Amino acid sequence: QVQLVQSGAEVKKPGSSVKVSCKASGGTFNNSALSWVRQAPGQGLEWMGRIVPLTDVTNYAQKFQGRVTIIADKFTDTAHMELSSLRSEDSALYYCVREGVRLGELYTYMDVWGTGTTVTVSS
Amino acid sequence: SYVLTQPPSVSVAPGQTARLTCGGNNIGSKTVHWFQQKPGQAPVLVIYYDSDRPSGSPDRFSGSNSGNTATLTISRVEAGDEADYFCQVWESSSDEFVFGTGTKVTVL
Numbered sequence: 001q002v003q004l005v006q007s008g009a010e011v012k013k014p015g016s017s018v019k020v021s022c023k024a025s026g027g028t029f030n031n032s033a034l035s036w037v038r039q040a041p042g043q044g045l046e047w048m049g050r051i052v053p054l055t056d057v058t059n060y061a062q063k064f065q066g067r068v069t070i071i072a073d074k075f076t077d078t079a080h081m082e083l084s085s086l087r088s089e090d091s092a093l094y095y096c097v098r099e100g101v102r103l104g105e106l107y108t109y110m111d112v113w114g115t116g117t118t119v120t121v122s123s
Numbered sequence: 124s125y126v127l128t129q130p131p132s133v134s135v136a137p138g139q140t141a142r143l144t145c146g147g148n149n150i151g152s153k154t155v156h157w158f159q160q161k162p163g164q165a166p167v168l169v170i171y172y173d174s175d176r177p178s179g180s181p182d183r184f185s186g187s188n189s190g191n192t193a194t195l196t197i198s199r200v201e202a203g204d205e206a207d208y209f210c211q212v213w214e215s216s217s218d219e220f221v222f223g224t225g226t227k228v229t230v231l
Contacts, residue, residue, distance in 0.1 A: 035220065045158075045166065045209050047220035059218045062124065095165060102172060107154045107213050111177070113165035 002027025004096050004114035011120045017084040020117045022096030024077035029053045033099040033108060036070060036081045040092040050099070051079060086121045093118050125214040127223035134229045141197040145210030145223045148191060153212040155193040157186060161206045169208075170195060197228070205230045 007021040022034065035050040049060035053072035060068055064083070072079040079096060094117045099108035128146040135141040145155065155173050158166035168177050170186035173193065183198045197204055210223035 037222075044207075044225040045160075045211075045222040047222060050220070061219050062217060105154075105172060109156045109168060109171045110158075110166075110211070111168060113167075116165060 038092040129223040145193040
């Protein structure tokens with residue numbers, strides 16, 4: 001079973017950018033899509049965007065449009081999420097998540113979650 | 124944007140049945156997935172495609188989806204079911220995933 005290993009915790013200043021990486025271990029992305037989801041302390045889950053590494057097609061949540069960039073390298077099975085113009089409200093645990101799809105279905109589901117990366121934004 | 128509303132908390136005695144709702148406009152026309160998240164852990168899929176259980180999900184978990192409400196039912200509740208539960212859909216009008224607000228299940 002593939003595992004998604006993420007980069008280590010980050011501490012950033014307001015207004016700066018952060019780049020989080022996610023590498024598949026014990027498998028590959030294959031034809032899967034990869035989403036990024038964040039969770040602020042004590043809060044719910046918030047979807048940020050996704051990429052299909054095979055085609056580099058991306059979708060971004062309207063809330064993060066213009067501030068988030070997701071890229072993937074299908075040859076190294078690594079994806080990156082960069083969030084710019086950081087503010088304190090961006091302090092959260094960030095997950096990359098592989099999407100699976102059941103045969104015959106149109107829509108995907110999130111089946112493998114990454115190890116998580118804590119991003120702290122503080123002056 | 125599409126909104127999924129869940130009750131903040133549900134309390135249930137061991138052995139009883141918990142019913143967690145996820146409300147959204149015409150959610151019955153969408154595909155709903157449910158996640159369980161225990162403290163300090165990543166979410167785990169417990170129901171997908173409205174009512175099916177992925178491998179490893181106990182048969183005490185079941186789901187339904189109709190009209191404006193999707194429901195996750197936990198039968199014969201155990202102490203280990205204490206967790207936060209989130210519903211999720213893909214909103215095709217905006218090409219976005221949407222998560223529900225989450226329900227904290229407390230086992231009395």
